[in-house]
Amino acid sequence: MAGLIQMLLGRAGRRSTPAVAVRAPVRPAVPIAPAVPRKLRFEDFSAGAQVLNVLSQVLKFEVPRGELLELEGSRPFRLQLMAHLVGASVASSAGGEITIDFSAVDLVQTPRPAPTLPAIGHPDVVVYAVPSAGGTRAEATLKTVDYSGDSVVIQGLTPSTNYDYDAYGVFGLGQVSLRAIQPAGSDSRAVELFNDTVLALHETDQAAGLTAPRLLRGARGLFPLGPKWQLSIEVNSPASVATVAESRSIANFRARRAAVAVRDARGLDASVQRRLG
Amino acid sequence: MASQTLRSVKIHPDHAYVVAKTSNTANVRSGGLVIEAPNNVFLVLDQFFAPVVKLFTSAPAALSASTRVFIGKKRKGDDTPTFLPGVFTLHDFSDLTTAQQRDRDNRDTLVQDLGRGMVLREGEQMIIEFDGPDVIDWTQAGTAFEFNLGWSAV
Numbered sequence: 001m002a003g004l005i006q007m008l009l010g011r012a013g014r015r016s017t018p019a020v021a022v023r024a025p026v027r028p029a030v031p032i033a034p035a036v037p038r039k040l041r042f043e044d045f046s047a048g049a050q051v052l053n054v055l056s057q058v059l060k061f062e063v064p065r066g067e068l069l070e071l072e073g074s075r076p077f078r079l080q081l082m083a084h085l086v087g088a089s090v091a092s093s094a095g096g097e098i099t100i101d102f103s104a105v106d107l108v109q110t111p112r113p114a115p116t117l118p119a120i121g122h123p124d125v126v127v128y129a130v131p132s133a134g135g136t137r138a139e140a141t142l143k144t145v146d147y148s149g150d151s152v153v154i155q156g157l158t159p160s161t162n163y164d165y166d167a168y169g170v171f172g173l174g175q176v177s178l179r180a181i182q183p184a185g186s187d188s189r190a191v192e193l194f195n196d197t198v199l200a201l202h203e204t205d206q207a208a209g210l211t212a213p214r215l216l217r218g219a220r221g222l223f224p225l226g227p228k229w230q231l232s233i234e235v236n237s238p239a240s241v242a243t244v245a246e247s248r249s250i251a252n253f254r255a256r257r258a259a260v261a262v263r264d265a266r267g268l269d270a271s272v273q274r275r276l277g
Numbered sequence: 278m279a280s281q282t283l284r285s286v287k288i289h290p291d292h293a294y295v296v297a298k299t300s301n302t303a304n305v306r307s308g309g310l311v312i313e314a315p316n317n318v319f320l321v322l323d324q325f326f327a328p329v330v331k332l333f334t335s336a337p338a339a340l341s342a343s344t345r346v347f348i349g350k351k352r353k354g355d356d357t358p359t360f361l362p363g364v365f366t367l368h369d370f371s372d373l374t375t376a377q378q379r380d381r382d383n384r385d386t387l388v389q390d391l392g393r394g395m396v397l398r399e400g401e402q403m404i405i406e407f408d409g410p411d412v413i414d415w416t417q418a419g420t421a422f423e424f425n426l427g428w429s430a431v
Contacts, residue, residue, distance in 0.1 A: 036362030
């Protein structure tokens with residue numbers, strides 16, 4: 001598992017002298033501290049600019065200047081994205097309930113363990129409701145979650161009152177891809193690291209080691225990202241993807257990072273590009 | 278120097294080596310477990326950490342999966358612990374029962390890379406702290422935080 005960081009460090013301990021003296025190429029960057037593990041969480045990503053029904057960036061992680069990040073492609077990652085539905089001035093029933101329609105995005109059941117309803121803290125659906133006239137915004141108790149009918153009923157609201165709500169649910173429509181992007185003005189370059197349908201990503205048991213998704217491509221299972229490169233999560237879907245932590249979306253990527261002194265920025269970008277290829 | 282080969286000791290919240298088991302403060306890195314190497318004992322933590330974790334709040338409800346776990350070492354005379362670079366969340370653990378977490382098939386998703394291992398000489402402490410929105414109640418039935426340390430007599 002020798003990655004780019006390892007290569008830049010050189011072959012420590014292996015001191016065989018070549019038969020013919022070869023002038024070593026200048027390393028484009030030199031690690032100045034040992035590589036340490038770095039887990040990219042959902043909170044580490046910032047929002048992209050999603051365009052509905054176009055493959056576009058929903059979340060991005062930008063590698064800081066002076067740092068090299070290597071994604072561990074052979075280790076499982078987790079990714080659960082939530083569709084965001086907004087309701088404004090929706091009247092609750094006489095029983096204090098509101099039915100939320102997820103049919104536009106296809107509500108999907110993940111294999112994650114769910115509580116017995118009615119409950120809050122459901123892995124697939126989170127709803128926050130606030131009376132439209134003002135009041136306390138709180139997580140609503142879920143009464144039913146109907147995956148085949150794509151609807152969710154929340155309960156415990158004040159009867160016959162208008163509510164605004166933010167509903168987040170695991171969705172199944174569209175495709176998702178992970179790309180490494182080197183922004184260079186209008187001339188950015190991107191390498192796709194992973195792609196799948198949103199449905200397959202969400203229906204897969206990501207907690208089980210045998211089925212969890214992996215990147216698994218490229219040089220030796222390690223995917224380097226240079227300084228200012230982005231790990232971009234892109235989605236082509238009719239669903240508006242939530243980028244806020246209250247949606248309880250999950251991202252969990254195993255990586256290693258090393259502080260580097262960059263001598264040749266273009267050269268480093270080129271070797272990152274070559275290794276991603 | 279260790280005079281014997283290492284053998285394994287299973288640490289859990291009620292183990293004799295756990296000298297403090299405190300609840301954390303919500304949204305602050307705090308609380309947790311303190312493991313101290315007793316006299317004449319030498320403990321070794323591997324870089325690749327494979328605990329079995331199931332933690333609850335006093336409700337009881339499962340601890341928020343976004344809780345982060347920090348592992349550090351505090352020597353005698355240290356004001357603050359030195360934390361290992363690898364920090365992990367409970368996302369990997371929260372969807373699996375403890376029995377599933379012991380399943381070899383799930384090892385790949387559960388093993389956490391701490392970046393470095395750790396050696397505890399006698400009197401030195403391993404500090405496990407938590408940072409998340411929920412407060413741990415260590416008295417709840419079914420609570421687990423188990424892992425192995427290498428053990429040797431000095």
